[in-house]
Amino acid sequence: MATLGAELADVAAGHVAIALPIESRLSQQNGFLHAGVVVAALDSACGYAALTLMPADAEVLSVEFKVNLLAPAGGDSLLAEGEVVRAGRTLTVCRGDAYAEQDGERVHVATMLATMVRRRAG
Amino acid sequence: MATLGAELADVAAGHVAIALPIESRLSQQNGFLHAGVVVAALDSACGYAALTLMPADAEVLSVEFKVNLLAPAGGDSLLAEGEVVRAGRTLTVCRGDAYAEQDGERVHVATMLATMVRRRAG
Amino acid sequence: MATLGAELADVAAGHVAIALPIESRLSQQNGFLHAGVVVAALDSACGYAALTLMPADAEVLSVEFKVNLLAPAGGDSLLAEGEVVRAGRTLTVCRGDAYAEQDGERVHVATMLATMVRRRAG
Amino acid sequence: MATLGAELADVAAGHVAIALPIESRLSQQNGFLHAGVVVAALDSACGYAALTLMPADAEVLSVEFKVNLLAPAGGDSLLAEGEVVRAGRTLTVCRGDAYAEQDGERVHVATMLATMVRRRAG
Numbered sequence A, B, C, D: 001m002a003t004l005g006a007e008l009a010d011v012a013a014g015h016v017a018i019a020l021p022i023e024s025r026l027s028q029q030n031g032f033l034h035a036g037v038v039v040a041a042l043d044s045a046c047g048y049a050a051l052t053l054m055p056a057d058a059e060v061l062s063v064e065f066k067v068n069l070l071a072p073a074g075g076d077s078l079l080a081e082g083e084v085v086r087a088g089r090t091l092t093v094c095r096g097d098a099y100a101e102q103d104g105e106r107v108h109v110a111t112m113l114a115t116m117v118r119r120r121a122g
Helices: A035-051 B035-051 C035-051 D035-051
Strands: A007-012 A015-021 A060-069 A077-087 A091-102 A105-118 B007-012 B015-021 B060-069 B077-087 B091-102 B105-118 C007-012 C015-021 C060-069 C077-087 C091-102 C105-118 D007-012 D015-021 D060-069 D077-087 D091-102 D105-118
Touching (some): A060 C060, A060 C105, A077 B105, A105 B060, A105 B077, A105 B105, A105 C060, B035 B060, B035 B077, B035 B091, B035 B105, B035 C035, B060 B091, B060 D105, C035 C060, C035 C091, C035 C105, C060 D105, C105 D105, D015 D035, D035 D091
Antiparallel strands (some): A015 A077, A060 A105, B015 B077, B060 B105, C007 C015, C077 C091, C091 C105, D007 D015, D015 D077, D060 D105, D077 D091, D091 D105
């Protein structure tokens, strides 16, 4: 995420938001962010949201996720929000929503449902 | 849904709730509602939610859905809520959440993300 | 599944097929099997497929699944096949495919991708 | 995909394979390909597979997809295969499977189920 210029925009228990500039090098020919980048941002937001409810040394891995792509991600920046739906001992279910923002307007560009697994310490 | 004893608990633009008694004949040996019934209720709630934003003679079909099963559905009744995330000309994306209710307590038992297609008139 | 008249049509390591008559009481007004029944059959086939690769006393629960509904399930019977894609210590990923059969013809009616978790003994 | 060094490894009616070198700049600290890249490759393979069954000037967009991440994507190269499960007039359902390859060995790293929509000409 760091190489994408992403930064944490908000962190609370069970909720994380990641902000990402929509730069030309991440975009497709048409100026929209590539779906893979949107998905990676949502996946990260969901993973970090899961981590907020775990001990400091915990690690999580994505087991699976499903994404609906709702609209092209154009504009100035992308906001990817992750929220814990259910935190379990082994598995945590998260919901993610991504918004493209420009001039104070936001468009809902994608929604995700993800399952995270707490990784066993090495 | 009628054969399951389901009834509309709430209808608004883009949102529908279906209530369903948790009866023994729909339950598994352990007294919990079968996942297939929970999924059918969520699918119906999502489909009806999509219909609330369409002309009166429109029909929808489920293209696909994904469900995370969060907890066993025990108790007195199931509440399945469907909500439109994005309404398009052909495709509508909905989110569904099911809760098992007993004595005023509710447990989040499943969450769904679904894609509905507006059916061509026959 | 028993109450649906389902029976195991095939069992092998990592693969299970369930056959189900398409009866009027499980069908919608139009004579097609309700999507909830197709999904329940696929979910069961995937769960049993996961079990074939575990010790005899193991139990599995569905964590989540995603289904694409491809065609209406009409005809004489439904065949739901489950196959293990990856068997892990805790999580097993399965694929399911359902076919409606009539007079030797088969139509692919649904495809599923599911995650099963091995349940801790009570 | 071009910027990822991807190339078409195989094209047939309803089936496309994309090969991608696993380079350090696309990898995480641990040397494994980032999940976002694996997903983007699978999404592309599915989209191209859908296109093989359409007229030459057709375009497709991903409506949604679900991915199960099965194993870390390490090694020399990634092979992402897309296959049409059902081709419809508006919607095409595809399955994708990604394999990490090294020294002739292949590991199944991810499996996808995706819905593509044929885009209206501009």
